Amino acid sequence: MLLMKKVFHFDAPRERYRCDAAIVSCFDTRFQLGFTKYFRHIGIVNSDPIKIAGGAKSLASPERETDREFLLDQIRKSIQLHQTERVILTLHSDCGAYGGLDGAFDGDERLEARSQAEEMRRAATCLRDAVTAITVEGYFANFEGIWEVDLSRPASPGKSITR
Numbered sequence: 774m775l776l777m778k779k780v781f782h783f784d785a786p787r788e789r790y791r792c793d794a795a796i797v798s799c800f801d802t803r804f805q806l807g808f809t810k811y812f813r814h815i816g817i818v819n820s821d822p823i824k825i826a827g828g829a830k831s832l833a834s835p836e837r838e839t840d841r842e843f844l845l846d847q848i849r850k851s852i853q854l855h856q857t858e859r860v861i862l863t864l865h866s867d868c869g870a871y872g873g874l875d876g877a878f879d880g881d882e883r884l885e886a887r888s889q890a891e892e893m894r895r896a897a898t899c900l901r902d903a904v905t906a907i908t909v910e911g912y913f914a915n916f917e918g919i920w921e922v923d924l925s926r927p928a929s930p931g932k933s934i935t936r
């Protein structure tokens with residue numbers, strides 16, 4: 774006896790794929806369309822989306838160390854299963870995981886952007902230390918667009934503002 778019933782027909786591709794990029798992002802849906810369009814624009818067709826509250830926060834300033842381990846493990850699985858060589862980290866404005874634009878940054882978008890750029894550098898440093906042989910990119914989305922974070926500059930050792 775079947776324990777499930779078909780409710781919708783859909784032909785999914787059976788071929789395994791090689792992943793163009795694992796994309797770590799917050800599940801906040803407001804920035805999803807912008808990110809999707811941009812990543813398509815830069816040629817990413819097959820991605821492994823890893824969606825968790827705060828996105829790259831779990832690498833830079835996790836609430837629990839196990840959050841960081843979980844995320845690193847998801848990235849490693851993408852590499853193992855889909856030969857992923859590129860990891861894209863994202864953060865966004867007014868993220869509830871950081872306390873929001875008003876709550877954490879007094880509504881100051883420039884302060885938030887500076888802080889999130891530093892946060893992104895910490896996330897990238899953590900990821901590069903834990904997982905070698907990948908390229909890492911970082912993007913910050915606000916209500917005007919998507920910004921690439923310069924990850925060539927080292928992360929400052931200062932504490933995260935949410936700690």
Ligand SMILES: [Zn+2]
Nearest residue numbers: 799801868869
């Ligand atoms: Zn968020």
